[in-house]
Amino acid sequence: MILDKEVEIKIGSKNKKYYIEKGYDVKLGDSLIVPIEDLYEGSKVKVNVQCQNSLCTSKNKKIQYRHYIVNINANDNHKYYCSNCSNNYNKNKLAKLNQDNKVLVYGDRYYWTFEENRIKEFMKYIEEYKILDNMEKINSRLYNAICRYENGNLAFANKLNLNIEELFQKKKPNNYYDRNYIIDHIKQFIKENSRFPSQQEMGVYRRC
Ligand SMILES: [Zn+2]
Numbered sequence: 001m002i003l004d005k006e007v008e009i010k011i012g013s014k015n016k017k018y019y020i021e022k023g024y025d026v027k028l029g030d031s032l033i034v035p036i037e038d039l040y041e042g043s044k045v046k047v048n049v050q051c052q053n054s055l056c057t058s059k060n061k062k063i064q065y066r067h068y069i070v071n072i073n074a075n076d077n078h079k080y081y082c083s084n085c086s087n088n089y090n091k092n093k094l095a096k097l098n099q100d101n102k103v104l105v106y107g108d109r110y111y112w113t114f115e116e117n118r119i120k121e122f123m124k125y126i127e128e129y130k131i132l133d134n135m136e137k138i139n140s141r142l143y144n145a146i147c148r149y150e151n152g153n154l155a156f157a158n159k160l161n162l163n164i165e166e167l168f169q170k171k172k173p174n175n176y177y178d179r180n181y182i183i184d185h186i187k188q189f190i191k192e193n194s195r196f197p198s199q200q201e202m203g204v205y206r207r208c
Contacts, residue, residue: 001049001050001052001079001080002036002047002048002049002068002080003047003048003049003050003060004036004047004048005035005036006033006034006035006036007033007034007036007039007045007047007065008031008032008033008045009031009032009033009034009039009040009043009045010029010030010031011026011027011028011029011030011031011032012028013028014040014042015040015042015043016028018040019034019038019040022038039065041065041066041069042066043064043065043066044064044065044066045064045065046062046063046064046065047062047063047064047065047068048060048061048062049061049062049063049068049080050080051080051081051082051085052079052080052081053081053082053085053088053089056081056082056084056085058082058084058085061082068080071086074086075089091109091110092110095108095109095110095113098110099114099117104117106121112145112148112149113149115149118145118146118149118150118156119160121142121145122142122146122153122156122160123160125138125139125142126162126167130166130167131166131167131168131169132153132154132157132167132168133168133169135153154168
């Protein structure tokens with residue numbers, strides 16, 4: 001999105017005809033202020049732009065108008081994205097395309113971002129193991145994906161209207177959130193992975 005309402009331009013040999021045809025009375029070398037809507041598409045004049053990804057954290061920039069046009073034309077929603085967000089937009093679009101064409105497979109990036117894939121793998125797992133206890137040890141990849149996108153396997157099983165009583169046979173201890181219990185988990189993690197769990201991995205214990 002362009003933040004400026006109008007901008008100063010200079011008439012040169014390339015844009016003179018364009019502005020005359022737009023009704024401006026101009027000659028070579030003139031400087032004038034025009035509204036953004038009237039800018040010549042190939043204009044090198046710099047405009048202040050704001051990335052239209054609402055989660056974007058980069059600062060507003062000043063870029064050439066012609067680069068702005070190239071940017072918005074590259075996106076089918078005709079919005080402006082900074083280079084960082086533009087990459088994400090295109091990657092997500094590609095992932096969606098691959099998903100729709102059924103070529104996004106287990107192990108691919110973005111695979112878990114699609115709910116239908118999570119359901120498919122989750123149900124496959126249940127069919128094979130019947131219960132969800134120890135899922136974190138049996139299939140940590142699936143477990144982590146379910147933690148990340150579905151807030152844990154209990155929440156996901158609930159969402160899918162599955163029989164919780166049957167799926168969780170081991171009762172969680174009453175002190176599940178107890179400090180010592182968490183410390184034991186961390187110790188176990190260090191034993192298995194030879195490193196301290198990340199904040200996210202510790203969060204996994206809390207949520208799932
Ligand atoms: Zn951005």
